[in-house]
Amino acid sequence: MRSFLFCCIVFFQNAAAQEAADPGFRVLLAPVAGFVSVQDKSFSNLNYSGRVPGAAIDVEFTKRRWQHSLNLQFQTGQVEATGDLDASYRYFNTAYSLARSLGSHPGAAMQFKIGATLDYVHSTRKYQQLINNFNAYEHALSLMVLAEAAMQLESRSGVTVISNRLQFPAVSAVAQPAYGADAWDVPVEGSSASKAARVLFVPGFVLVKNRLSLAHSFSARSQLLFSYLFSYMKIDDKRASVLNIHQLSLGYGFTF
Amino acid sequence: MGSHFKAVHKCSKKITAWMLLAVSLAACKKNDLAHSPPGLFRESWQVIDERYALFPVKAVKWDSVYEAFRDRFSSGLSPQETFNQLGSMLNLLKDGHVALLSPTDTSVYTGFYKPYPANFNFGNIVKNYLLNEYKVAGGIIYKVVGQVAYIYYRSFADAATDAELEALVLAVSKLKGVIIDVRNNTGGDLRNAQRFAARFIQSARLVKYELVKSGKGHDDFHRAQAFYLDPAMPVFGQRIVILTNRACFSACNDFVMYLADDPRVQVVGDLTGGGGGIPYRFILKNGWILQYTATRTLSAKEQPVENGIAPHIYKSITPSEEAAGRDVILEKAIELLQ
Numbered sequence: 044m045r046s047f048l049f050c051c052i053v054f055f056q057n058a059a060a061q062e063a064a065d066p067g068f069r070v071l072l073a074p075v076a077g078f079v080s081v082q083d084k085s086f087s088n089l090n091y092s093g094r095v096p097g098a099a100i101d102v103e104f105t106k107r108r109w110q111h112s113l114n115l116q117f118q119t120g121q122v123e124a125t126g127d128l129d130a131s132y133r134y135f136n137t138a139y140s141l142a143r144s145l146g147s148h149p150g151a152a153m154q155f156k157i158g159a160t161l162d163y164v165h166s167t168r169k170y171q172q173l174i175n176n177f178n179a180y181e182h183a184l185s186l187m188v189l190a191e192a193a194m195q196l197e198s199r200s201g202v203t204v205i206s207n208r209l210q211f212p213a214v215s216a217v218a219q220p221a222y223g224a225d226a227w228d229v230p231v232e233g234s235s236a237s238k239a240a241r242v243l244f245v246p247g248f249v250l251v252k253n254r255l256s257l258a259h260s261f262s263a264r265s266q267l268l269f270s271y272l273f274s275y276m277k278i279d280d281k282r283a284s285v286l287n288i289h290q291l292s293l294g295y296g297f298t299f
Numbered sequence: 300m301g302s303h304f305k306a307v308h309k310c311s312k313k314i315t316a317w318m319l320l321a322v323s324l325a326a327c328k329k330n331d332l333a334h335s336p337p338g339l340f341r342e343s344w345q346v347i348d349e350r351y352a353l354f355p356v357k358a359v360k361w362d363s364v365y366e367a368f369r370d371r372f373s374s375g376l377s378p379q380e381t382f383n384q385l386g387s388m389l390n391l392l393k394d395g396h397v398a399l400l401s402p403t404d405t406s407v408y409t410g411f412y413k414p415y416p417a418n419f420n421f422g423n424i425v426k427n428y429l430l431n432e433y434k435v436a437g438g439i440i441y442k443v444v445g446q447v448a449y450i451y452y453r454s455f456a457d458a459a460t461d462a463e464l465e466a467l468v469l470a471v472s473k474l475k476g477v478i479i480d481v482r483n484n485t486g487g488d489l490r491n492a493q494r495f496a497a498r499f500i501q502s503a504r505l506v507k508y509e510l511v512k513s514g515k516g517h518d519d520f521h522r523a524q525a526f527y528l529d530p531a532m533p534v535f536g537q538r539i540v541i542l543t544n545r546a547c548f549s550a551c552n553d554f555v556m557y558l559a560d561d562p563r564v565q566v567v568g569d570l571t572g573g574g575g576g577i578p579y580r581f582i583l584k585n586g587w588i589l590q591y592t593a594t595r596t597l598s599a600k601e602q603p604v605e606n607g608i609a610p611h612i613y614k615s616i617t618p619s620e621e622a623a624g625r626d627v628i629l630e631k632a633i634e635l636l637q
Contacts (some may be wrong), residue, residue: 047350084584086580086581087581087582087583087584088342088583088584089582089584089586124586125585125586127402128582128586167588170582172580172582172588173576173580173582173588174579174580174590175577175578175579175580175593176579176580176593221511221513221521222512222513222514223350223352223511223512223513223521223593223594224521247632281514
C-alpha cells in the first residue's frame with residue numbers, strides 16, 4: 044500500500060513537472076557522416092558503396108503526449124565499386140512524424156511512443172562508366188508506422204535521453220524510370236516520375252529505419268544530440284534496387 | 300550452477316564462432332562463384348537474354364547458345380580465355396553495338412563493315428578534291444567549290460555548336476546543293492546527329508519509331524514511340540546528296556534515315572552499317588562492362604533499319620580507282636548536283 048502511494052506521488056510529481064516543461068519547438072542542426080551501399084540491378088549486380096557526407100535539420104514540437112517532428116536530410120558523394128567504377132550519389136529525405144506517448148507519463152524515466160510518419164525519399168545515382176542508361180532514381184512516398192522507446196537519465200550536468208525509433212512502411216507510392224527507358228531520348232509511356240508512380244506494399248517495397256539517439260540537455264534551451272540512423276530501402280519490382288544507409292550525426296539543438 | 304553457466308557460455312561462443320565462419324565461407328563461395336568463368340558466362344548470357352532488344356530481328360536461338368557455350372566455361376579458364384569466349388558468344392548476335400569491355404581489352408563485332416570495300420579514303424579527298432584547304436566547324440569540315448559545298452562529319456561523337464552550325468548553313472545557303480559525307484562515321488552521340496539533321500529539314504517531321512523493352516521476354520516491348528524532328532533555323536533548303544558506306548553505323552545510320560525520304564535528298568554509295576537501337580551498358584560482377592542494344596528503331600515507314608539503309612544509287616570505289624586518288628562516289632554526287 045505504501046509503495047502504491049509512493050508510485051502515485053512520483054507519477055503526479057512527474058506529470059506536474061512535465062506540464063510545466065513541455066519543451067515547445069526544438070530545432071536541431073547536424074552535419075551528417077554517412078556511409079551508403081547501393082545496388083541497382085538495372086545496371087549491375089555489384090554493390091557500389093562510399094562515404095556520403097550531408098546535413099540534417101530536425102524540428103520538433105511537443106505538446107502534452109503528442110510529438111510532431113519534421114526531419115530533412117541531404118547527402119551527396121561518390122560511391123564506388125570494383126575496378127575503378129564509380130557513380131555520383133544524391134539522397135534527400137524529408138519526413139513528418141506524429142507520435143504519442145504510451146503508458147507512462149511523458150515525464151517518466153521510461154517512455155514508449157507509437158505513431159505514424161509520412162516519409163519521402165528521393166535518391167539519384169549517375170553512373171560514370173555507362174552510356175545512355177547512366178541515370179537511376181527513386182521517388183518513394185511512404186506512410187509508415189513508428190515505435191519508439193526512450194529512457195531518461197538525470198545527472199548534475201543535465202538530462203540525457205537515450206531513445207530508439209523504428210519505422211516501417213504500411214503503404215508506399217514509388218516511382219522509378221520505366222523498365223528499359225533509361226535513355227534520355229526514349230520517352231516511353233509512363234516514363235515521367237509522376238506517371239510511373241505505383242503503389243507498393245511489403246515485400247515489393249521495404250523501407251526500414253532505425254534511429255538510435257543520445258540527447259543531452261545542458262539547459263532548458265540547449266541540447267547536444269548524437270544519433271545513428273540505419274535505413275534499408277529495397278524495391279523488389281521489375282527494376283530492383285537496394286539501398287543500405289548508415290548515418291552518424293552530432294548536432295546542436297535549440298529550444299524556443 | 301557456475302560451472303554449468305560457464306559450459307553453456309563456452310558452448311555458445313563455439314557455436315557463434317562456427318556460425319561466423321560458415322557465414323564468411325558462404326559469402327566467399329558466393330563471391331568466388333560470381334567471379335568464376337561459369338558465373339560470368341551465366342550472368343552475361345542472362346543480361347542479353349533479358350535485355351537485348353533485337354532478338355525479333357536476329358536469327359539467333361539464344362537458348363541454343365547457352366547449351367553450346369556452357370561447357371566452354373570451365374572453372375580453370377584464365378581471365379583472357381574467359382574474355383575471348385564471352386566475346387565469341389556475343390559475336391553470334393552480329394551486332395556492332397554489342398561489346399565486352401575489360402580494363403585491358405575490348406571485344407566488339409566488326410562484321411558489319413570489315414568484309415566490305417572501304418569506299419572511302421579521306422586522304423584522297425583532302426589532297427585531290429579539297430586541295431588541302433577547308434574550313435572547320437566543330438567536328439565538321441567543309442569547303443565551297445563553285446555552286447556546291449562538300450561537308451564532312453567524321454563522327455557524331457564530336458559536337459558542333461549551334462553558332463558553328465548556323466554559320467555553316469549561312470555559308471552554303473545560296474548554293475545549288477550540298478554533299479554531306481558521313482562515310483566512316485561510326486556514330487557517337489545521337490543528339491549531335493539530330494542537331495545536324497535539324498539544319499537540313501524544312502518542317503517538323505516524323506523520322507522514326509523507338510521500341511523500348513518492357514520486360515524480360517524477347518518480345519516484351521512498350522508501345523512504339525514516334526520521334527519527331529523539328530527544323531533548327533536557319534535551315535538549308537536546296538538539294539542534298541549524302542555519301543554513305545558500310546562504316547556509317549548507329550547515330551550515322553539514324554542521320555541517314557532522318558533525311559533519306561526527303562525528295563530533295565539522294566543517298567549515294569554503299570548500304571549503311573545499320574545499328575538501329577540505343578546501346579546500354581551493364582557492369583558484370585568482375586567489373587567488365589557488357590554493352591547491348593536496348594531498343595529497336597524503326598523508320599518513319601515502320602521498317603527495321605538494323606541491317607542498314609540502302610542508298611538511292613549504289614556506287615563503289617575499286618582498288619585501282621582508289622590507288623589513282625579518285626573518289627567515284629564523290630564524283631557521282633558532284634555530277635548529280637550540276
